[in-house]
Amino acid sequence: MDLLIDLRHAVGATLRARIENALRDAIRSGLLAPGTRLPPSRALCAQLGVSRGVVVDAYAQLIAEGYVLARQGAGTIVAASGDRGTPSSASAAAAVAPAIRHDLSPFVPALAAFPRGAWRAALNRALRTAPDERLGLPGAAGVPELRAALAGYLARSRGVRGGADQVIVCNGLRQGLGLLWSALAADGAQRVAVEEPGWRGIAQTAVDAGLRVVPVPVDEHGLVVAQLDSAASVDAVAVAPAHQYPSGAVMPPARRAALLSWAQERGALVVEDDYDAEYRYDREPIGSIQGLAPQQVVYGGSASKSLAPGMRLAWLVVPAQLVEPMTALQARRGGMPAALDQLALADLIERGELDRHLRRQRRRYRRQRDALLGALAARLPEAEVRGAAAGLFVVLHLPEAVGEEAVVRHARALGVALEGGGGMEPSVVVGYANLPEAAIAPVVEALAACVRAA
Ligand SMILES: Cc1ncc(COP(=O)(O)O)c(C=O)c1O
Incomplete structure (x- = not known):
């Protein structure tokens, strides 16, 4: 793919900083939409006439900042998470994606239980x-x-x-x-x-x-x-x-x-x-x-x-x-x-x-977590659960051959919003705090279907 990077107008003391800044600005402004694949470093360094290490370093920095993701076999793609979407790209995405029925965000406690x-x-x-x-x-x-x-x-x-x-x-x-x-x-x-x-x-x-x-x-x-x-x-x-x-x-x-x-x-x-x-x-x-x-x-x-x-x-x-x-x-x-x-x-x-509120919440979240772990063991035994001892989310490690992005995409199409783990092994993060107990079984059913589809 061609990528328009104007290094003459990019700010930065070094070539690497100018490449990073140009890419970061393009992602922030929505010119590079989430899911866009960046050119392989080999191609971009040839296009820009710089050494490959400079491009590799710039990509590594953007990965660390969360702007892009490195996916084995899929290259380097613009990340979907975070708050970088422009209003136009966000509303375009909202127009095609179904409404979110279940939000598995790890960042939200049970809002209905606010005291x-x-x-x-x-x-x-x-x-x-x-x-x-x-x-x-x-x-x-x-x-x-x-x-x-x-x-x-x-x-x-x-x-x-x-x-x-x-x-x-x-x-x-x-x-x-x-x-x-x-x-x-x-x-x-x-x-x-x-x-x-x-x-x-x-x-x-x-x-x-x-x-x-x-x-x-x-x-x-x-x-x-x-x-x-x-x-x-x-x-x-x-x-x-x-x-x-x-x-x-x-x-x-x-x-x-x-x-x-x-x-x-x-x-x-x-x-x-x-x-x-x-x-x-x-x-x-x-x-x-x-x-x-x-x-x-x-x-x-x-x-x-x-x-x-x-x-x-x-x-x-x-x-x-x-x-x-x-x-x-x-x-x-x-x-x-x-x-x-x-x-x-x-x-x-x-x-x-x-x-008092926290004591009540701990009991509620433990119940929800136990129900989630039970449903996962029954319906999605091929995924390994980690990180369940604390907090308001668990991590589902997916079988090797399953693409994390694909699971997130399939889930979104079913109205289930969740985050990818972003690590070396494919995984997804399942936040359970803001999920009514009655929704746990259907959500896990949907997740199992997504993992199989992926
Ligand atoms: C890991 C982690 N730490 C800290 C925060 C900070 O939260 P806030 O800025 O809402 O206080 C968040 C929010 O999502 C988080 O996910």
């Missing part, structure tokens, strides 16, 4: 009792009530260490990570190691802040710490030890210790995404890595799974020296969440309502 009554009561109390000054512009790190409530809650439930003055409340974890990466970049940081495959929000926010991401593989125990040495020297490493997306791996204590001693030796910062930590089923909870080395680790958590993503409330607990630069940035950008919402969340935590 509306408790939240309304907390908001009412916040409105009634907040002093007038709380209705002024909220402090850039968050309102003091919520910072204190979070410091206490995270210490007792996750073993996080640090005072309320180290807590920064943000508008969703993505927004907070943006602050963190910008503050690190302003201090001279250049590279951050990320899990590959991993949650794209990490790589995307780092790239947006001007950092380069260095992909590091993941195995059944999470990020492969031994591979960090072969990565270019990095200033930070981002991990999700509680339940890695999309592998579902829970990082065991020995791997955690190895990560921390690597970081201490190199003076690198560890950024811990503790996103799924509230949900674990068959094992004792493992505390946060931050609690083992608070000076070396930035801890990140979010209300998106414990309550709802629409709340846009998240938090970071950072080493003391990062508080000032990050809050200065937050003040400049004006990204603080609404003060009344912050006060209501503080109230919910202090009254034990959040714990």
Whole structure:
């Protein structure tokens, strides 16, 4: 295929950066639609008159950022996931795809179980009792009530260490990570190691802040710490030890210790995404890595799974020296969440309502997970289930000959939305939290049909 890349107008200090930027811009603007196959590196380097390594490196970078996927036998294709679709391509896709009947997104908790009554009561109390000054512009790190409530809650439930003055409340974890990466970049940081495959929000926010991401593989125990040495020297490493997306791996204590001693030796910062930590089923909870080395680790958590993503409330607990630069940035950008919402969340935590809600949700999700595992064992025994001990999704490893993209496509045609695993072996991620129990058997039936068709 021909690919129009105008290197004369692409920005970037090096040829590789210009190729990357030109491709990234074309994907973002919709010129290269999801599913488009990029030319083999051999063909593109000949077309552009550059050495092959330059194109191979540019493709590797775009793979790490999630813009494109490498598929054995199918080449390099533009990724469908993420929020890069233009309105026109999104509406064109919506016009041909059937409505989504079952959303197996791993990112959404049971929205119908949001504690509306408790939240309304907390908001009412916040409105009634907040002093007038709380209705002024909220402090850039968050309102003091919520910072204190979070410091206490995270210490007792996750073993996080640090005072309320180290807590920064943000508008969703993505927004907070943006602050963190910008503050690190302003201090001279250049590279951050990320899990590959991993949650794209990490790589995307780092790239947006001007950092380069260095992909590091993941195995059944999470990020492969031994591979960090072969990565270019990095200033930070981002991990999700509680339940890695999309592998579902829970990082065991020995791997955690190895990560921390690597970081201490190199003076690198560890950024811990503790996103799924509230949900674990068959094992004792493992505390946060931050609690083992608070000076070396930035801890990140979010209300998106414990309550709802629409709340846009998240938090970071950072080493003391990062508080000032990050809050200065937050003040400049004006990204603080609404003060009344912050006060209501503080109230919910202090009254034990959040714990009560989570206890209820854990029971609900365990039931749903068990029903899903039972249905998968009965109707899709050829797929191996991994990552089921925690979180709100399981990973289905598909038989070798089955194409992951094909399963996702077939499922979409049946009105079932799910994500591919994006790893070396074909797999799909099945989020079960927002799925009514009655829908589990029909969904698994549909998945089994898709796997056979693929
Ligand atoms: C693995 C992971 N971590 C963190 C987040 C952050 O969530 P938010 O920006 O909604 O707080 C998400 C959201 O989808 C996620 O999937």
